[in-house]
Amino acid sequence: MSIWAGATAVWGKELRGEWRARYSLGSSILFAAVTLAVLSFAAGPQARRPETAAVLLWTVLLFSATASLSNAFAREVEGGTWDLLRHAAGPGEVLLGKWLAGLCVLGLVEVFILAGGALLVAPSVGHPAGLAAILAAGTMALAIGLPLVAALLAQARSHGGLAAALAFPVLVPAVFAAVSGTRRALEGTWPGDELRILIGFAAALALAGWRLFDFVWED
Amino acid sequence: MGGSRFEIRLESVVGRYGERDVVGPLTVRFEGPGLYWILGPNGSGKSTLLRMIAGLKRPGSGRVRWLCQGREVAAARLRALSGLAAPEIQLYRDLTVRENLEFLARLRANGTKEGVREALASAGIEHLAKERPMSLSSGQRQRARLAAAWLGHPELLLLDEPSSNLDAEARDWLYDEVRQRALGSLCLVTTNQRGEPADGEPRLDLGALSYA
Numbered sequence: 345m346s347i348w349a350g351a352t353a354v355w356g357k358e359l360r361g362e363w364r365a366r367y368s369l370g371s372s373i374l375f376a377a378v379t380l381a382v383l384s385f386a387a388g389p390q391a392r393r394p395e396t397a398a399v400l401l402w403t404v405l406l407f408s409a410t411a412s413l414s415n416a417f418a419r420e421v422e423g424g425t426w427d428l429l430r431h432a433a434g435p436g437e438v439l440l441g442k443w444l445a446g447l448c449v450l451g452l453v454e455v456f457i458l459a460g461g462a463l464l465v466a467p468s469v470g471h472p473a474g475l476a477a478i479l480a481a482g483t484m485a486l487a488i489g490l491p492l493v494a495a496l497l498a499q500a501r502s503h504g505g506l507a508a509a510l511a512f513p514v515l516v517p518a519v520f521a522a523v524s525g526t527r528r529a530l531e532g533t534w535p536g537d538e539l540r541i542l543i544g545f546a547a548a549l550a551l552a553g554w555r556l557f558d559f560v561w562e563d
Numbered sequence: 564m565g566g567s568r569f570e571i572r573l574e575s576v577v578g579r580y581g582e583r584d585v586v587g588p589l590t591v592r593f594e595g596p597g598l599y600w601i602l603g604p605n606g607s608g609k610s611t612l613l614r615m616i617a618g619l620k621r622p623g624s625g626r627v628r629w630l631c632q633g634r635e636v637a638a639a640r641l642r643a644l645s646g647l648a649a650p651e652i653q654l655y656r657d658l659t660v661r662e663n664l665e666f667l668a669r670l671r672a673n674g675t676k677e678g679v680r681e682a683l684a685s686a687g688i689e690h691l692a693k694e695r696p697m698s699l700s701s702g703q704r705q706r707a708r709l710a711a712a713w714l715g716h717p718e719l720l721l722l723d724e725p726s727s728n729l730d731a732e733a734r735d736w737l738y739d740e741v742r743q744r745a746l747g748s749l750c751l752v753t754t755n756q757r758g759e760p761a762d763g764e765p766r767l768d769l770g771a772l773s774y775a
Contacts, residue, residue, distance in 0.1 A: 349669070349672070350669075350670055353666060353669040356666075357655065360657065360662070361655065361657040361658065364657045423653060423655070423656060424651055424652060424653030425652075425653055425655055427614075427619055427649070427652045428652050428655075428667075428711075430619055431617055431618070431619060431645075431652075432642055432667050432670040432671055434642070437670070562621060
């Protein structure tokens with residue numbers, strides 16, 4: 345069986361479970377709504393400025409993504425399904441399936457955040473295509489990086505707190521680039537440098553994760 | 564059933580948790596088709612041994628080899644050729660029993676919708692296919708695990724204490740079913756009940772072994 349066929353099976357299983365139990369979506373959207381409301385209220389009219397809006401957007405996105413993706417593997421361990429999965433699937437299939445599912449969940453959360461941001465902050469967007477590109481690349485980096493951290497910590501007892509601590513150094517370069525690129529896109533400039541950084545970073549994370557996941561896979 | 568030529572060779576295998584050896588060194592050969600019992604009291608390393616044979620745990624030392632028709636089987640291929648049920652392995656609680664089996668069939672690429680129906684029927688839980696595992700009794704859940712393990716008639720069937728949570732009648736059914744499957748597959752079954760193996764059935768008694 346090809347890796348892709350196995351990955352789509354895992355992807356489908358993840359989305360079906362998420363749809364039924366709302367493991368990630370519920371908490372992430374609630375978190376995003378509260379954070380967005382509080383931060384935009386605290387910043388007041390300043391929130392519309394490109395540099396503030398960019399920070400606000402990625403702060404909410406990063407922590408919502410952490411809330412939604414950091415339990416991707418711990419749920420398998422806690423539910424007693426980790427060995428079921430390991431016995432039936434290969435590491436590549438599982439990692440790719442989890443990445444795809446994470447991307448879908450994060451995409452949905454992002455739609456909610458953008459709609460909320462447009463409503464509460466309503467910044468002017470100078471370069472919509474640039475903003476869309478930065479959002480896509482930044483989301484990709486988060487969706488690849490966070491499940492890797494989650495996989496590393498799946499067997500750890502206090503994975504929730506550790507996830508945040510470990511995710512910080514792993515994802516900070518991506519978030520810096522995403523904030524800078526978003527600011528430039530809002531100001532009306534194509535964020536070419538930041539896009540290159542984000543795409544390179546996401547590719548490096550994916551490659552490293554693909555190579556290292558075998559170690560997580562082993563008992 | 565064609566009769567599996569599946570074979571497992573344990574070569575000086577030691578099962579280890581941290582610094583502690585829990586089983587071995589063991590040098591044993593299991594040849595299919597057939598039923599082998601792995602006996603021993605709690606803590607004798609039965610589950611550890613089965614996990615190593617299933618490819619879920621790497622031996623502390625030594626080597627586990629899987630052969631099918633005389634050829635080495637790689638770990639990736641082993642997944643399609645084997646089924647495993649163990650007390651600590653659960654089905655997905657957010658999927659129905661049928662969806663769980665369909666998911667596993669897709670991953671192992673050895674099952675069809677018809678195969679799923681057959682596995683459910685042979686476990687006596689076809690009527691529970693649309694239930695989620697958490698809504699089943701512990702005995703029904705055990706049957707669902709067994710259905711997942713023998714889905715697609717794997718060449719190698721590994722059952723870790725399969726009679727747990729089953730009543731006496733269900734145990735009789737289970738062992739009839741396993742003996743039937745052992746005509747075509749290599750079946751390894753662990754138990755701590757010395758009365759479960761029938762006379763003459765091959766057994767590896769971990770409780771009776773002393774390791775040098």
